[in-house]
Amino acid sequence: MTSSTQQAALDQEHDHGHHGPATGIKRWLFTTNHKDIGSLYLLFSLLMFLIGGGMAMVIRAELFQPGLQLVDPHFFNQMTTVHGLIMVFGAVMPAFTGLANWMVPMMIGAPDMALPRMNNWSFWILPFAFLILLASLFMEGGGPAFGWTFYAPLSTTYSNDNTALFVFAVHIMGVSSIMGAINVIVTIVNMRAPGMTWMKLPLFVWTWLITAFLLIAVMPVLAGAVTMVLTDKYFGTSFFDAAGGGDPVMFQHIFWFFGHPEVYIMILPAFGVISTIVPTFSRKKLFGYASMVYATSSIALLSFIVWAHHMFTTGMPLAGELFFMYATMLISVPTGVKVFNWVATMWRGSISFEVPMLFAIAFIVLFTLGGFSGLMLAITPADFQYHDTYFVVAHFHYVLVTGAVFSIMAAAYYWLPKWTGYMYSETLAKWHFWLSLISVNILFFPMHFVGLAGMPRRIPDYALQFADFNALISIGGFAFGLSQLLFVAVVFKCIAGGQRAPAKVWDGAEGLEWEVASPAPYHTFSTPPEVK
Amino acid sequence: MHTPLLRKLVLLVLGMFAFAFALVPLYDVFCDITGLNGKVELTAAEASEEQDLARLVDVSFTTHTQGQAPFKVKAATYQVTVTPGTLTEVNFTAENLSGEARIMQAIPSVSPGMAAKYLHKLACFCFDQQSMQARQKMSFTLRFYVDTELPNDIAELTLAYTLYDITDRNAAAYDALLNPAKHSRHSAAGKDYAQSIQAAVYQQIRGISHG
Numbered sequence: 049m050t051s052s053t054q055q056a057a058l059d060q061e062h063d064h065g066h067h068g069p070a071t072g073i074k075r076w077l078f079t080t081n082h083k084d085i086g087s088l089y090l091l092f093s094l095l096m097f098l099i100g101g102g103m104a105m106v107i108r109a110e111l112f113q114p115g116l117q118l119v120d121p122h123f124f125n126q127m128t129t130v131h132g133l134i135m136v137f138g139a140v141m142p143a144f145t146g147l148a149n150w151m152v153p154m155m156i157g158a159p160d161m162a163l164p165r166m167n168n169w170s171f172w173i174l175p176f177a178f179l180i181l182l183a184s185l186f187m188e189g190g191g192p193a194f195g196w197t198f199y200a201p202l203s204t205t206y207s208n209d210n211t212a213l214f215v216f217a218v219h220i221m222g223v224s225s226i227m228g229a230i231n232v233i234v235t236i237v238n239m240r241a242p243g244m245t246w247m248k249l250p251l252f253v254w255t256w257l258i259t260a261f262l263l264i265a266v267m268p269v270l271a272g273a274v275t276m277v278l279t280d281k282y283f284g285t286s287f288f289d290a291a292g293g294g295d296p297v298m299f300q301h302i303f304w305f306f307g308h309p310e311v312y313i314m315i316l317p318a319f320g321v322i323s324t325i326v327p328t329f330s331r332k333k334l335f336g337y338a339s340m341v342y343a344t345s346s347i348a349l350l351s352f353i354v355w356a357h358h359m360f361t362t363g364m365p366l367a368g369e370l371f372f373m374y375a376t377m378l379i380s381v382p383t384g385v386k387v388f389n390w391v392a393t394m395w396r397g398s399i400s401f402e403v404p405m406l407f408a409i410a411f412i413v414l415f416t417l418g419g420f421s422g423l424m425l426a427i428t429p430a431d432f433q434y435h436d437t438y439f440v441v442a443h444f445h446y447v448l449v450t451g452a453v454f455s456i457m458a459a460a461y462y463w464l465p466k467w468t469g470y471m472y473s474e475t476l477a478k479w480h481f482w483l484s485l486i487s488v489n490i491l492f493f494p495m496h497f498v499g500l501a502g503m504p505r506r507i508p509d510y511a512l513q514f515a516d517f518n519a520l521i522s523i524g525g526f527a528f529g530l531s532q533l534l535f536v537a538v539v540f541k542c543i544a545g546g547q548r549a550p551a552k553v554w555d556g557a558e559g560l561e562w563e564v565a566s567p568a569p570y571h572t573f574s575t576p577p578e579v580k
Numbered sequence: 581m582h583t584p585l586l587r588k589l590v591l592l593v594l595g596m597f598a599f600a601f602a603l604v605p606l607y608d609v610f611c612d613i614t615g616l617n618g619k620v621e622l623t624a625a626e627a628s629e630e631q632d633l634a635r636l637v638d639v640s641f642t643t644h645t646q647g648q649a650p651f652k653v654k655a656a657t658y659q660v661t662v663t664p665g666t667l668t669e670v671n672f673t674a675e676n677l678s679g680e681a682r683i684m685q686a687i688p689s690v691s692p693g694m695a696a697k698y699l700h701k702l703a704c705f706c707f708d709q710q711s712m713q714a715r716q717k718m719s720f721t722l723r724f725y726v727d728t729e730l731p732n733d734i735a736e737l738t739l740a741y742t743l744y745d746i747t748d749r750n751a752a753a754y755d756a757l758l759n760p761a762k763h764s765r766h767s768a769a770g771k772d773y774a775q776s777i778q779a780a781v782y783q784q785i786r787g788i789s790h791g
């Protein structure tokens with residue numbers, strides 16, 4: 049933001065008695081402004097994405113060749129664990145919270161989030177959570193090494209004393225995202241501009257509303273699970289210890305009762321982003337708005353009754369296996385509705401391929417591919433072979449990297465000019481897209497093959513017959529990692545300056561956020577807009 | 581203007597946190613009713629009134645130790661063939677392999693899991709903690725029968741014992757967990773906060789599932 053545009057924005061707003069941002073570090077520490085907090089979340093998430101990505105590079109370097117060469121197995125386990133935790137709780141979730149902070153108030157014509165002080169807290173406790181988690185890596189005994197799923201007894205009987213730090217960090221992350229979710233719900237329910245009825249809400253707002261309810265429903269369950277791990281480990285309880293009458297399988301039930309809705313927490317806002325971008329660059333209204341809302345709600349509801357598809361091999365009775373198999377497959381119906389609607393929106397549209405649209409189209413194709421491997425995993429007898437192999441790793445990286453992460457990049461490229469007031473370098477952004485697209489497939493597609501052939505996940509060494517594919521996967525991994533530096537370059541160049549962006553950056557775009565200037569003034573919609 | 585909604589949402593959060601802990605007794609009750617997780621009753625059963633002499637069921641026994649537990653327990657016969665309803669006795673020899681006194685707790689489990697609630701034990705060393713002197717050898721008798729209601733598709737089942745060394749734990753609180761009937765509601769909970777929570781949870785489980 050340059051001072052002149054900011055001043056212009058301020059002049060506009062002065063009659064409402066508002067003040068501009070404070071200066072220096074205090075602006076960021078004490079800010080209650082949704083745009084500042086949105087930027088903080090997004091930048092934090094980018095930093096975590098790079099740190100978590102660095103850990104992935106360590107993993108791929110070790111797996112480049114069979115045998116143990118670079119790191120010892122215990123450190124390898126810490127890398128897979130902390131990579132997963134950071135990407136889920138540090139990169140994807142805060143990125144979506146950042147987008148919600150920036151966009152939800154603007155999209156519904158509200159001046160800010162409903163609870164601005166709580167908003168400041170929910171961001172500022174987050175860096176401490178990750179500081180604690182990362183610091184544990186450097187302590188004696190190392191950080192958590194039991195997988196991001198922290199199955200008992202790995203996290204209880206067999207973990208080291210630093211596990212308390214892991215538990216504490218997860219508690220803070222949980223509190224942060226619960227506060228964020230409460231804020232989103234209160235904002236959407238109470239602060240819509242007059243005339244913004246439920247069925248006029250932009251889909252990004254709808255998907256975030258539903259996501260926020262999922263967060264409130266399951267983050268406390270995660271908090272409960274880590275608390276039980278804590279007391280089992282340090283205070284002599286035996287929730288998960290058979291010697292005291294507990295049951296380690298129960299850990300998995302509690303964890304996945306949180307875990308499966310959690311994966312939808314990471315993808316529903318992505319659906320919202322894609323449903324915003326595809327109509328803009330197809331120059332058509334979104335096909336099937338109402339069905340999108342209902343499909344999102346049914347996905348959210350169904351996500352509570354499928355958790356044991358992560359546990360097919362734990363010795364469930366046949367009736368249980370069948371129930372969870374069919375319930376899981378049922379989710380692909382509303383998911384299919386969404387994919388159909390996106391494609392139908394593009395059908396006969398006058399499509400142009402700007403960078404946000406490129407990422408959106410890649411999302412639709414590759415996320416669907418991840419859904420298909422999910423369906424394969426949902427077939428109980430097949431899952432007995434696929435479970436805990438690289439096939440599962442391939443599945444969830446397709447839905448999470450080419451799904452959630454691609455949607456976040458699409459969103460960044462879509463709204464960056466609105467945030468900074470400058471157009472980014474489209475050439476550089478296109479390079480970023482194509483390099484990412486090619487490398488991400490070299491990285492994750494062969495994982496299907498080695499997985500089907502039986503290569504187990506979370507192991508630092510592997511049988512010789514997997515060597516060629518793993519070398520290829522690692523090369524794809526390094527290329528994907530390096531390509532993301534281009535993204536960093538595009539973003540920071542765009543913050544620094546460039547060609548001025550108009551208020552309505554994309555000619556096909558619709559929504560209240562395009563009615564305010566670019567960059568969006570520090571305070572928007574102090575008087576509610578008229579929604580027709 | 582936001583307070584009413586805020587209050588509801590906070591209640592929802594607290595409710596879901598409580599729900600996570602409520603899942604613990606719910607899980608056990610569910611498994612108890614359905615017999616899903618192969619957990620076996622840790623209390624003595626009554627002898628059977630009926631017998632089904634036309635059916636034969638193979639019952640095998642295995643034991644394994646958890647972690648470094650210094651015990652060895654072996655059944656005198658690896659497998660017995662029984663008719664449902666008939667009381668059967670099997671002898672076990674146990675040994676403390678270490679040079680110091682230890683307390684052993686055996687936790688039984690039946691597979692297939694569905695068979696768990698059809699295997700009834702009248703006497704079992706797993707009902708109690710077993711204090712064993714250094715290098716002491718003991719022998720135990722398991723008295724059990726297989727229910728006549730055992731589903732027809734199950735012709736063989738395995739009773740597996742996992743042996744735990746629980747010497748270092750608070751023995752009294754442990755006993756309260758495993759034999760709540762012998763203790764009043766609060767006696768064994770002691771001052772240890774966490775253990776008292778857990779004892780309460782377990783007493784609740786037992787209370788619900790055994791009337």
Ligand code: HEM
Nearest residue numbers: 311315357358380419422423425426434435436440444447
């Ligand atoms: C059609 C939709 C989907 C189906 C049918 C499906 C099915 C499954 C199944 C059966 C597994 C367990 C595999 C195993 O461990 O053996 C699994 C794992 C996983 N899925 Fe999906 N899935 C779907 C969509 C998604 C989405 C949208 C996400 C996230 C955005 C996701 C994230 C994950 C993750 C992270 C795991 C692995 C968890 C772990 O063990 O670490 N899935 N999926």
Ligand SMILES: [Cu+2]
Nearest residue numbers: 308311357358
């Ligand atoms: Cu799942």
